Amino acid sequence: MADGKSQPLARKSGQHPEKALSAAFVRTVKDPGKYFDGHGLFLKVEPSGAKRWVQRIVIRGKRREIGLGPVSLLSLAEAREAALENRKQARSGGDPLSDKRAANAVPSFEEAARKVHEIHRPSWRNPKHAAQFLATLETYVFPRMGRVRVSEVSTGDVLAVLTPIWLTKPETARRVRQRIGTVLKWAVAQGWRQDNPADAISAALPRQEKGQEPRKSLPYPDLPRFMADLRATKASDLTKLALELVILTACRSGEVRLARWDEIDLDRAEWTIPAERMKAKKPHRVPLPERAVALLLEAKALGERMGDTSGLVFPGTKAGKPISDMTLTKLVKVMGYDVHVHGFRSTFKVWAQERTNMPREVTEAALAHTIQNKAEAAYARSDLFEKRRKLMCSWSRLSARQDAKVVNLLAA
Template sequence: MPLTNVTVKNAQPKDKDYKLFDEKGLFLLVRKNGAKYWRQKYLLDGKEKQLSLGVYPTVSLKEARVKRDELKQQLRQGEDPSAQRRKQTTADHQHDFESVARRWHQNNLPRWTPRYALKISQMMESRVFPHLGSKPIDGISNADVLRVLRLMEDDGVRETTRKCRTYIQQVFTFAIAEGIAEHNPATGVIHALKALPPANHQRSLPMSMMPEFFGAIKKDTAHPIVKLGLELLMLTMTRTGEVRFATWDEIDFEKRLWSIPAARMKMRNDHLVPLSPRALEVLKQLHQHTGHGRYVVRSPNSISKPLSENAFLVLIKRIGYQEHTTTHGLRATASTVLNEAGFRADVIEKQLAHEERNQVRKAYNRADYLEERREMLEWWERKILGDGE
């Protein structure tokens, strides 16, 4: 006798699981904990199989019968419903947010530095995947994205929250291009986030204090590797990471060049750094300490490791200049002074390894300005040593 809605609704748990049969192989499995599951029995190649059709009451008796009839239709067409279910499950998994985000991440690796790629991956894994990872990419709403971002705001990481929103937005842009999503729920949510406080820009050292700052570094009792490394950073206008991970095979003393490979640059472009006379002297002194190893500015405590990330900041703090500058602020000082001195902006930006924002101009401007940059860095060297014009 076929099941009725009343029979299904009133089915009570017993000491053991039991089944209530409907028609054409459909039955209700009643667990001893009271849960009720729809199951369908069918024969394929002489073997009996079962397929889950959902949970009651989420799936009603009527809906379960519709699913049963669809399954029967698949059998008449020579298809195995279980195999089709597995195939669909795999496809659905490929289109969940985490899977799409990982494809987007992999797609962008060639233009990211390893450190930047790791930073994005860790942010996604800790902040986003636990909440959106298993959701179908085309089933995520603005409210879902906003919920994730507000949890981050509650943790007090507002700037990181905005970066995370940008990454989520890029994942959806990627999904739309793949044809697996139709809208981007991260686009408008920025207007629902808390306003950021006024930007606190990196402290930059006034040029009037530069000779004194330079002298304080030389007089300090820090390890020579740390002091020489910070001096090299100042002379070349490079970033902390570019100095810390510099290797001796990148240095050409004869051509007076430091060639930083794209893999280590923030903008993923090779960067040539002309070396001024003092920069060459600094490198020769460093070679006496680290020339037998790989890294130019290695850790004083390990021949195989680069200098620690905070070593330069610790030195700046110890000589009493932490309120006046950071390592990044030294680059800002150089940029300000060189612009005021009349050096061309394109040359300064090239030395700072800043990316051209105008994409059309970027496509046509391949100039390296190597000799102009060499002259500029030699002028900058004289300036910070205290004998500039």
């Protein structure tokens, strides 16, 4: 009809027309207007020529209109089926309009992942971990299923992401799987789905080689030579001092790089690392041997000459930023040693086992390892600080000379 008004259709016994439209009519009609079919369903043709399905329906006593979708995506038969289902739901007391809005509110996997990232950001130990969470998803997951609604992600989607990297990049693949699972667990908690496909695909993935290769460490008899080479290298003084402190304290590199002067008491030769920077999320007291105190005094003098006001013990080249992890890694490689910075903790552990008679719990406390046995942990109230001080002083002496004898640290 040319005047844009609703098409006059014959009614059966004074009721609304049933299946008044035909597929051919829907395909060819061009005049703007509303063309009714049945169960409140009508075809709306816009002046622009766009066509879409709308249903007029009574929901809990109120007359409402529900958009069902464009003709290009929904055929006449499909629109009729949707309209009939909506009407049945409304008659039984349901609210198809509210359900439709809820369905449209379900985010895509990428949207959900970014939301989860924001929620978990405060719990990550450092910005690097937070960045890695999103970086792996952006690289491996979002291109494949980022636009899929989080409620519709299937095991097939997860398999399509993991299969290409499961054997070639096993560690990365495991992390990607864990991060997908974290996002989907959040979706379950939101009520958008009932299952977690990331937990249900183990049988569909090939077997990986067990474990990862341990980080390379330095044999402890080689430590004096390494320390002599370190002091002789042409690297910046602050970088050399930072690496030496990593070794002397058996701390993780991040704990040393981010160290601040307000954490260190040089008079008492103690360094207290705050809980937020520790892996176990507990404060950790570190006894400082004589050489550690001396190198910290050197670092303090260097910082003052640089005019640094950040409060960092080892400031980097960028104002307010510490030296980077790669700076220490690069220094070790330049020195010609095929070892990992983190591996010096293993060097310390093996030395303590083979060359001292200190109990295992003392060396574990020195490494800030968590006691796994909950019952044992409940009674372990002491941080064994004085025993650790003896241990670390002996370790410091080893760095200056070869010491092949077993050190009796308990005899005193």
